Amino acid sequence: MRLLIVDDSSIIRSRIARIMNDPRLPTLMIVGMARNGAEALELFSQSHPELVTMDLTMPEMDGVECTEAMTNLNPEAHILVVSALSDKATAIKALKKGAKGFLYKPFTDEQLIGALLEVMS
């Protein structure tokens, strides 16, 4: 499965990337990492990932907008929102725009794996 990681923090990006070798997850191939929505969308249309982790607060196109654009390109994409924004309205909006799941920051490795497995199921 192809994975695209979207987050403006390089630390979060590499943290998510490191988790991909966990044996509980299916084989994941990271096809790209993006720092903002615009970059993410470009990578998305180039490499057609099936799985995306999506930050929301980012410069140049936020995550909700980006999720919507991705879902328009490929409604089958499994988008997991990974964000610190903990208000209900944002989560509802993201889910409505096509996200399949929501994971709040800060997260533990276990929580990330669980959330990834859930959006893939």
Next chain:
Amino acid sequence: MASPTAWKMTAGEFFQGLFGKYIAILIAVVIFLVSDLGVLGTNIYSSFRIAESAVSINLSGRQRAMSQRFAKALLLVEHDVTRGVSHQTSLQELEYAAYIFDTTMTGFRDGAMVTGGLGSPVFLVKADTPEGRRLVSETYRVWDPYKKLLQPLWDTLPPGNPLFNEKQLEEAAQNQWRSSRLQSTFTQEEVDAAVVYMRANNVELFNHVNALTFELERDANERAFRLRMIQLIGLTIVLINVLFTVFMSIRDLMRGDRNLALARKETEEILGTVREGLFLLDHDYRLGSQYSKSLNKVLQRDVFPGMPFLPILEEMVSKNVYDNARDYIELLFGQRVKEALVTSLNPLSQVEVRGREDEQPHYLSFNFNRALEDGRISHLLVTVQDVTEQVRLAAQLEAAKGQSRIEVEVLLKLLNTDAGVLRQFLDNVGKGLAQINERLRSEDDSEKARLHLLNFVMRIVHGIKGEAAALNIEMFEDYAHGFEKELVGMREKGEVRGEDMVRITVLLDGFYERLAAITNIAEKMAGTSSGSGDADEKYLQTFVDSLRSLVARIAGDEKKEATVACDLGDIVRLPRRVANELHGITIQLLRNAVKHGVESPAEREAQGKPVNGEIVVECKEIDRDEYEFTVRDDGRGISVGKIREVLVQKGALSVEEANALGVDAVMLRLFEPGFSTASEADRDAGHGVGLDVVAEKTMKLRGRLTLNSKIQAFTEFKIRFSL
């Protein structure tokens, strides 16, 4: 409330239902089919058998006729022979009748195709009853010799008896009916022998064949009876089965109706009595047909089944909330997102709604649950609760905590206060708060340091409380009292946590806000005050008034009678800073005097004291720049025994240690933070802050504090200081 699973029926449950609930019907259907097929089968079988029997009886009857036909033909042949006329016709008749008789007998014996009543071939079943078989063999016993005697006669006939049809001729040839030895003629003896045999046996043959006919009829009747019985039994089973099925289904229907009625009644009762609004929402976001009676009331709108829900919602909540809620409901109906995830996002869990009946805002709490049918979301079960009361209570509590509320009465009181005193007070408060903040920032976060910090904050807050009380600024007094109570709570837990520090900071912020508000007002007032009159006189007046009102108030609260007598003329000679410190000290001492010193009126009367307790506050310049400040009450005095008791109770000392402590040492304990003999804390005493404030302020003045007391007579605090 029924869980959404109540709408679910899994495949397993379905089959279980099939084999449980429907088993009776299933069995009934099987019985019906089996018995019905049985009856049908016997019917077909019996009609077939009846046709067979009819043939047998018919042909058996024909045998009787045939036996007489060939007997008669034989007699005719004999007669023709005797008369010398042609016997050919008679002989042909004899052969034909004998042939029919013989082949038919073969049928009765073995079962065979024979010539039917109408000449066409039919199948004759063999006579299979024991009596039938006996009669057949009896017939043969007579017929076989008979036939042998007749045979030579028809053997003389030319081939092709015209009475035979084609088929019979063919058959006869095949069966070698005529013997191969062709005779041209027969003898008289042969005729006579046949006739003699016929005369001797004709009756017997007839009787046998006749008996066979009866036997066949009897057998047919018996068989018919048996078949009718079988039919009857089959029909009876079918009938019973039908009756059983009808009974079962009627019973089930009635029980079903009863259960349904019961369930409906239950649902109606639930829907009629619950206070929450309950309803189902379908995929078109319309209300279901059943909803709780209270829904109208909770929503403050008339609702009807099938009513679209979103317009109701749109009318009630803000646009933001509405948009969220619509998206949310859409998500709930979608299969894509798991319920657990969606449920936690309910934007209507406590939402302000515009009421129709009154102007007051209402708060409703909506809860959505998916109702599943065959694993698909069929409806949303929605519960609505009016939580206005809870929200209002919470808001009141929040408001009671108070955020920068300034009341008119505060303003009025401030107007009656000397501007200088007030400014001094506000200044003190500001300094006190800054001191607290400075200490909060301290680097040391050890447990001990925190306890120290707590005591420090307590002293300052208590000081402010006293001064505010004296100036009658209740807003400050109340706030400080609340602050102090929380500090006491923290201290009593025995451990001061980081979160407590945050709490203190929040309280401090609130205090600052009040200070800023009053400072603002005070400044405005200063701008408008006339500035006329003797400042010293006014200061003294305010000083004295504040003490009097404090004593009056505490005495009122304590249901005691007490007045304060002031001799404070010299106080105006002191710098205001010092005077203000003394004011602070006086407040603490007056509190203690009324609270702990002055007895209840009844007690005083019993002791022969005047009911009204008197407290004297004096300030005298006893030497040049040397002052003596006194506060004395005529109350019960300080009981060393009681202090020892309290120390032991608090666990500060053991009984032995307490008893070993000298009087002076015991008295000193009074000045330690946290000491109090009052059993319950209220805003005037009991928090164990008071004398430690006095001690601290005395130290600031570099004064010397002495304490004198006599049981049942007086308590006196004296502070000597020089400028």
Next chain:
Amino acid sequence: MTDITEQEIDVFVGAVNHYFDQITGEKAKIRSSFLAEGDIRPPIYDFTGLISIGGDYRGCIYFSATRVMLMRLLLAMREPRQTDPHLLDAVGEIANTLAGNAREHFGETMAISVPMTFQGAAERLRMTVRERPYVIMIKWKQYEAAVIVDIAKK
């Protein structure tokens, strides 16, 4: 007049606790708490992440921490790169997480910016919306950090 309730300060305290607990399995302690009032300025450590608040609220939240604390945090996240840009990234991400978590209480109408980060003392911290911003001093293991809450309702 500022009008932030105790509950609202607790939101940030809770977010800090949750953050350290989730990431490191060890809760942070509140060392102390005070008001940035008068001469008392909020502390600035080696790295600071700042989130501007908009929408129905105004002001900012910032998280300031010592270099060693951030290095230890990165270690807890199994992040081997510990250069200054990474430490800045981390401090920004923490500030963003704290502010984002606070939206659970404040709602979506509290808009939060992407983090602005800087190293060392900065003139930019001459804020303030509040008369007296809240300073919450954090201690995690033996390392120090501070959360400064300077927000008010519009």
